[in-house]
Amino acid sequence: MFSDSSTPRRRIAILGSTGSIGSQALEVIAESGGVLVPVLLTSGRRVAPILELAKEFRPERLVVIDPDETHLLEGAGTAEISVMAGELAQLESIAEMDLDLVLNGITGAAGLRASLATLEAGIDLALANKESLVTAGVLLRSAAKKSGARIIPVDSEHGAISQCITGSNRDSIHRIILTASGGPFRGMTRDQLATVTPAEALQHPTWKMGPRISIDSATLFNKLLEVVEAQELFGMPRGGIEVVIHPQSIVHAIVEFQDGSSIAHLGEPDMKVPIRDALHRGQRAPGRFQPLDLIGHGTLSFEAIDGATFPALEIGKVVLDNPGTTLGAVLNAADEEAVAAFLSGSVGFLQIYELVERALGEHQPHRVENLEQVIEADHVTREQVRSWNP
Numbered sequence: 001m002f003s004d005s006s007t008p009r010r011r012i013a014i015l016g017s018t019g020s021i022g023s024q025a026l027e028v029i030a031e032s033g034g035v036l037v038p039v040l041l042t043s044g045r046r047v048a049p050i051l052e053l054a055k056e057f058r059p060e061r062l063v064v065i066d067p068d069e070t071h072l073l074e075g076a077g078t079a080e081i082s083v084m085a086g087e088l089a090q091l092e093s094i095a096e097m098d099l100d101l102v103l104n105g106i107t108g109a110a111g112l113r114a115s116l117a118t119l120e121a122g123i124d125l126a127l128a129n130k131e132s133l134v135t136a137g138v139l140l141r142s143a144a145k146k147s148g149a150r151i152i153p154v155d156s157e158h159g160a161i162s163q164c165i166t167g168s169n170r171d172s173i174h175r176i177i178l179t180a181s182g183g184p185f186r187g188m189t190r191d192q193l194a195t196v197t198p199a200e201a202l203q204h205p206t207w208k209m210g211p212r213i214s215i216d217s218a219t220l221f222n223k224l225l226e227v228v229e230a231q232e233l234f235g236m237p238r239g240g241i242e243v244v245i246h247p248q249s250i251v252h253a254i255v256e257f258q259d260g261s262s263i264a265h266l267g268e269p270d271m272k273v274p275i276r277d278a279l280h281r282g283q284r285a286p287g288r289f290q291p292l293d294l295i296g297h298g299t300l301s302f303e304a305i306d307g308a309t310f311p312a313l314e315i316g317k318v319v320l321d322n323p324g325t326t327l328g329a330v331l332n333a334a335d336e337e338a339v340a341a342f343l344s345g346s347v348g349f350l351q352i353y354e355l356v357e358r359a360l361g362e363h364q365p366h367r368v369e370n371l372e373q374v375i376e377a378d379h380v381t382r383e384q385v386r387s388w389n390p
């Protein structure tokens with residue numbers, strides 16, 4: 001078995017432990033037979049759910065960034081589990097807890113400082129927070145290079161690409177093809193999209209995910225973020241990454257090499273598979289999964305994106321054309337705010353595109369040299385987008 005006594009235990013932090021990625025990561029940890037030890041759990045606001053997790057997983061420390069019910073935190077610590085609050089406590093815990101790996105499952109730009117702190121401390125980063133790479137990929141890569149830590153993608157497509165290119169020379173890659181399910185509104189017209197509701201947009205046809213990424217999958221902004229993410233992770237030149245719609249979500253990525261061979265990565269859609277791969281650093285650790293059922297699916301189909309109806313990649317062209325600039329932070333902040341406005345019912349689905357396009361159009365980009373620039377671009381964009389919403 002994988003968990004024999006010769007396998008060293010690994011001290012793991014799960015940031016965003018009460019969210020969709022965090023809870024699936026804890027399922028993967030529970031089936032690791034004690035090899036993966038969750039010593040640090042953090043959450044954004046939710047106190048009651050993280051206290052429940054603490055009972056089950058017995059971490060050494062809990063951190064809640066911005067407690068919704070502060071009184072629940074008081075007196076929650078024990079001799080074995082310390083309980084802390086605030087983002088600084090999260091950053092200090094990353095630096096001082098002798099961690100082997102940090103899984104960043106925080107949603108949005110809120111995850112950026114933790115990603116940087118992890119890499120600066122020389123700890124491998126299993127990164128589900130793609131926003132870190134979109135907003136500050138340059139800073140993450142330079143921190144990783146300096147400390148020798150690795151950035152391990154926890155995104156099904158990027159985990160798939162990593163596996164397809166293992167053992168191949170980077171120069172031999174001709175093209176990367178990312179697949180997209182097309183989301184719940186694939187095949188709709190713009191007229192139909194004008195009246196879709198948040199509840200309809202949250203119904204993703206193939207993947208089980210949190211609210212923001214579900215809406216981003218419906219608009220296809222998720223796929224734009226993923227193309228930026230792939231550029232940052234794999235260093236592909238613009239145009240070397242293409243997107244095709246694949247409604248069954250069985251093929252997660254395809255890498256085409258210069259000799260004419262293409263390698264595809266397949267599996268039933270289940271985020272625990274890329275999470276397991278990342279937490280075990282590609283060691284093919286056993287776990288529960290749904291076997292690939294090709295005959296059950298019968299047909300795997302592929303089609304071009306309807307860019308006139310779902311213009312996310314067209315709107316994002318300016319970001320892809322200017323890598324390493326503050327446009328990444330603007331894209332992410334505008335989309336986060338637009339998605340929040342859509343979920344709260346204050347704007348319609350199509351206005352998400354308008355708000356992001358306007359924010360990118362009004363921004364004067366700068367080359368990213370430090371974290372402050374990224375945070376400034378993020379703040380300014382959020383204020384703008386909020387001011388455009390009645």
Ligand code: MG
Binds near residue numbers: 155156157158226
């Ligand atoms: Mg993905």
